[in-house]
Amino acid sequence: MSELKTLYKEGVWVNNPALVQLLGLCPLLAVTSTITNALGLGLATLLVLVGSNISVSIVRNWVPKDIRIPVFVMIIAGFVTIVQLLMNAYTFGLYQSLGIFIPLIVTNCAIIGRAEAYASKNPIHLSAFDGLMMGLGFMIVLVVLGAMRELIGQGTLFDSADLLLGPWAQSLRxxxxxxxxxxxxxILPPGAFLALGLLIAAKNVIDAQIKSKQIAPPEAEKGPRARVTSLT
Amino acid sequence: MKLTMASSPHNHSHKSLTRLMLTVIAACIPGLIAQVVFFGTGVLIQLVLALTAVTVFEAAIMLMRKRPVWPALSDGSAWLTAVLLALSIPPLAPWWIIIIGCLFSIIIVKQLYGGLGFNLFNPAMAAYVLLLVSFPVQMTSWLPVSELSNNVIGFTEQLRIIFTDFTSIGYSLDQVRAGIDGITMATPLDTIKTDIGHGLTVTESMQKTLFNEWAGLGWMWVNLGFLAGGLYLLKEKIINWHIPVSFIASLAICSAIGYIAAPGTEPGTIFHLLSGATMMGAFFIATDPVSAATTNKGRLIYGALIGLLVYLIRTFGGYPDAVAFAVLLLNIAVPLIDYYTQPRTYGHGAVK
Known part of the structure; x- marks a missing residue:
């Protein structure tokens, strides 16, 4: 159980792919102009990450070390194609507004990074959970960034959410x-850089505060010496 | 008799940071007067707004950083940023434009990087670029020169426009901007660029009432005002000659080459030097001691490259003026320039 908890903490906060590893910045910066876009890309990445982690973990004992990277990329590309076709079929508006960034999930370093660093060395259930948590961490950052940019840029939240969630979501706006x-x-890319910088700064501030609370004021380890003859 | 030994330096210039900044602000006055004479008192309203805003923002961020407020405020750097920003935006821009600009320049560009002396970019120009990219309509709504304007409006009406977007009789900014012939006028640089795009030659374009013999009406005097202020700064040894001279020389040479190569579509040296933000950029913006190059050779390279970029962007780029972009781009290059132009330390290395 503690392993799962560690994975959860790593993915969502301590080793967050977007805020700490700074992986997959290209889609992060390009498509987070609204919450809907961010959520759409976040979900797609999450699905691909879970799928590829499971598959990589299944085949980890049969893939020769020398050609593992091409194999991983093939697996990821397969899942990306599945997600792309699904989005094309069910959320066509979002598919059009995300455009090239759906197929580009293949090149998202966060995904191949997890396949290489975790899934190729760990059993299936843990790899799946790791993919889920890393994807969740990535998606949360995407959505927060999308919310910031949409709010400052056009003063709305959940604009055109119906593209992703169906007609009922129009009332979410x-x-x-x-x-x-x-x-x-x-709305333009420079705003994404600024907003991401502010988010990373905020995370660092929170981390620093947690750290300063955890370390209790250092107690005197040794009693004061009665007579000091040397400084050591 | 007691003889005290003080260590060197023994000769002081008696220039405090505050005095330096206030002198630079004072040197802006000729340019400011020219703007008021030719484009109305709107710039004064922007100036008051900007000074109030930066004071509030600087105090607020210093409180947030748990640092003493007064030393940061009284060094005058925030006020200088406010003055430069107010001088570079259109005089009748809505009030929130300058407030957003001040917020960005003080809090994000200056204080988040560690305050005065640590900012990588020139705060006023970074804010100007932010505003220009974000609000292109408001940031290009310059007024025509008063003598060409159809509706010259007074101070109170200008206040109304800035705060409510309309005058008391319901004129919008676009109507106020209309010239005698009822057509909204662009700035000289913009006009030349558009006309060349439409296939006119420069000579044909300069027949318009917007221009006098040399450059844009009014704009020429604004630039000469900043030139006068800049020369005063040089005389007082507030700034070094390297950056303004190499900037102006580089822009002059580039535009002269352009004029010789294509006299029909190039407005020539004098027009480039006396249009847009050339003089203000050369003497007041590129010379910012924090974000500019610090070695003498480096300063020459820095100024020359800004001049080159200004010419290239004005001639081939999408924006009519380019001083802010050029300065920001070169601010990024400053560490590299400084690295390769370090002077020889006395006693170290071979004399070349």
Whole structure:
């Protein structure tokens, strides 16, 4: 059980693929202009990550070490194609708005990184859970980033969520405030860099605070010496 | 008699940081006056807004960083940023433009990097680029010169436009911007660029009422005002000559070569030097001691490359003016320039 807990902590916070490993930044920066896009890409990445981790873990004992990377890439590409076809079939609007970034999930370093670093060395159930947690960590960051950029850029949340979740989701759209001029920078890629920088800074601040709370004020290890003859 | 030994340096320039910054602000005054004379008092409103905003933001961020507020405020660097930003945005831009600019320049560009002396980029120009990229319509709504303007509006009406977008009789900014012929006018640099795109030659384009013999009406005097202020800074030894001279020389040479190569589509040296933000950039922005190169040879390279980039972006780029972009791009290159232009330390290495 403790192994699962470690995996959960690693994926979502301590070793978060987006905030700590800084892997898969290209889709992260490119498509997080709205929550819907971010959630769509996050879910796609999550599915691919779980699938590829399970498959890699299944075949880990038969794949020769020398050609493992091409094999992993083939497996990942297979899952990406599956996800792409599924999105094409069921969420066509989102498929169009994400465009090239769905097939580009193949090149997401976070996925091949987990296949190489974890799934190729661990049993199936743990690999699946690791994929789930890493994908979840990645998706959370994507969604938070998407929310920040959508809020600052156009003052809404969950705009056009119906592309992903079906017609009922139109009512999810929240107009927090409205203005005549979009804050273009938040929607353009530079805004994504700035927002990601702020998120990483926020994580570091929280980590520093946790650390300072954990380390209790150091107690005097030895009693004060009555007579000090040397400084050692 | 007691003889005290003080260590070197023995000769002091008596320039405190505050005095330095305030002198630079004072040197902006000729350019400011030219802007007020030709484009109305809107810039003064922006100036007051900007100064208030940076004071509030600087104090707030220093409190958040748990540092003393007054030393940071009184060094004057935030106020200088405010003045430069207010001078570079259109005079009747809505009030939230300058507030967002001040917020970004002080909090993100300056203080998040560690405050004065640690910022990689020129705060005023980074904020200007942020505004230009984010709000292209508001940031290009420059006014025509007062004498060409159809509706010259007074101070209170300008206040109304900045805060409510309309004058008391319901004119919008676009209507106020209209010239005598009722057509909204662009800046000289923009006009030349558009006309060349439409197949006119420069000579034909410069027949418009917007121009005098040399450059844009009004804009020429704004640039000359900043040139005067810059020369005062040089005389007071606040800035070194290297950056402005190499900037202006490089821009002059590039535009002269361009003019010789294609006289029909190139406005020539004097137009380039007296248009847009050339002089303000050369003397007030590129010379920022924090974000510019620090060696003398490096300063020459830094200024020359800014001049080259300004010419290239003005001629071939998508934006009419380029000083802010060029300065930011070269700010990134400063560590490299400084690395390769380190002067020989006395007593070390061979004399070349």
């Amino acid at each position: 929240i107009e927090v405030f409205s203005f005549d001029n979009q804050f273009l920078l938040a």
